[in-house]
Amino acid sequence: MATESRDYTEATETDRELTMSRAMVEAIAWEMRENEEVFYMGEDVADYGGIFSSTTGLLDEFGRDRVMDVPISETAYLGAAVGAAQAGMRPIAELMFVDFFGVAMDQIYNNMAKNTYMSGGSFSVPMVLTTAVGGTYNDAGQHSQTLYGTFAHLPGMKVVVPSTAYDAKGLMHSAIRDDDPVVYMFHKRLMGLGWMPSPSGPKTGVPKDDYTIPFGEADVKRPGDDVTVVTLGLHVHRAMEAAEQLDDDGIDAEVIDLRTLVPLDTETVLDSVRKTGKLLVVDEDYQSFGVTGEIIARAAEGALDDLSAVKRLAIPDVPIPYARSLEDEVNPGTDDIAAAVRELHE
């Protein structure tokens, strides 16, 4: 098993680029070949291959016993994944949209997340809960949320948010091999779907062999001296775009992709703000009581003396609206990020 190659040399030398969905599926297929105990269940994951191409081709290779379409009964099948995991298998269960969590949250946070602890460690729940997150395509309040903060807030779940194909594969290998429940949140806009064009960033070189990316290691996507931008998911790419614009104006932004929320790589954030003194956190989840507040709190706890200014951009505590003009207003864009960095830099 290879370990992560931080400089991406290995990735670029593979001479092939994959979309995030292909990379994610490649890791799942690898694990399913290696381990009979791994299986995938969810709605429309067999013949359809996942509404967001999270399981394309798996049915053909592994058959219906291991790639299971399930009834629209999230409480039952997510809870069943918990039971199968406690029995020692390694299920992957897909919640089609993270917004549907409400239907089955009892199984997710009262069983999946807590059984290890409540059993005093006598049970473990080695399952992966995959789920599609994010907006930007005008699907309104029940199909556009990320809910990063909601899942990260409740103890007992590891929470993973890949932003590139390379990370998607390595984090999926890690997620399946992990002995704890992992919530693997893939952003629809990054999957490389023909019908929902991705920005150019998430399609990256991906090694053919398996490799893991350890949880709790943020990725400094772009080193910079002036302002730290901490973000995740889709907004990694928006922040990178903003950083390019800012570079033209002589502002040097450092962009950090958290990659995992639980565990959270506080050290990388602190190292950066100790250098820049200025922190912007960008999130596609609701602003209050969420990721932005948490990052800023950790920065304040760990590097208060070094901080001269902080700012955050997130969904401003409104449900995601449908109309394009309204959704654009509430979802932080590249220009918003650039403007916020400029403000911090002044």
Add this chain to the structure above:
Amino acid sequence: MVSVTDLQTMYEQMVTARHYEERLVDEYLVGKQPAFDISAGPIPGELHLAAGHEASGAGVCMHLRDDDTVTAPHRPHHIAIAKGVDLKRMTAEIFGRKTGLCRGKGGHMHLFDPDVNFACSGIIAQGCPPAVGAAMAAKKRNTDSVAVAFLGEGAIDQGGFLESLNLAAVHDLPVVFVVEDNDWAISMPKDRVTDVQNGAQRAAGFDLPGVRIDSDDATAVYEAAGEAVMRARDGNGPTLIEVQVHRRMGHFMGDAEAYRPEADIDRAKQRDSIERLAEDLRSHGVTDDELDEIRERAHERVEEAISWAKEQPEPDPEEAYENVFTNPPAQAATDGGSAADASGDADETGGDN
């Protein structure tokens, strides 16, 4: 017995719904070709069309008044039309306009029209409990209003539906549950996800009447729904009806339906509830000219709604912050941050999809 006038009304609603959806397809594809991009064009986002479901909405809603509540799922247009939802404002909502039913906040899956007590929502079986609640309110207030929850056959395995059946039954609430069985839960055929092929059988487990209508025959739906609605209005409790309908289009626009056998698609298109009802009308002596007249009237109404909608203004970005609460707190959670900032310099803060 259903009157010819009622049959004609149903026919008009059904052809309105069908034409409406066919026209929405045209409008939806604007800006999305040649490469399909779900977020492009004047109608962005998912669009779930109900062509082939019309008999169910029309046959049931014929028995409903404005004060009766209807909840519909993510495939709502035919039901909304039959319930009497304002077509112009509904269309403006689908186009994401300021004067839409929901001021551009809801879109096609989340249409709300309090004037006729209609609401729809995007998550499976989600409308069932609120329909039970509307029925509960009617019973507590001693009105004879009823509630109807529409759902797809994919929803009959969902807790929200099953729990609603029980709650409605134990309190004898005036609810009718209408399952539209189009054979497909996105890509999953019914027999892959449940051993019960007749969804009306779910009723037996909760000790309430269950009726299955094996063909999307508007007259048969009308008759079964008439009994169920009367039973509810008379205080005799809930009924479950399942209607066989057909999905003439994909789950959503852009669904290539690679999972679906060609023969099944052909069969869905051949079994046309609208043509069947036209035959019934002809057998009752309604002439082709009269049918043409109904169709023309329906088409004009649809065109008028679409033209009106397209002329409507888009919402101002700062409207995004309105309507979170009916009584907004004096200091909203983010007033100190982005909300205040954004409303102050809205022109600069638009997103960049």
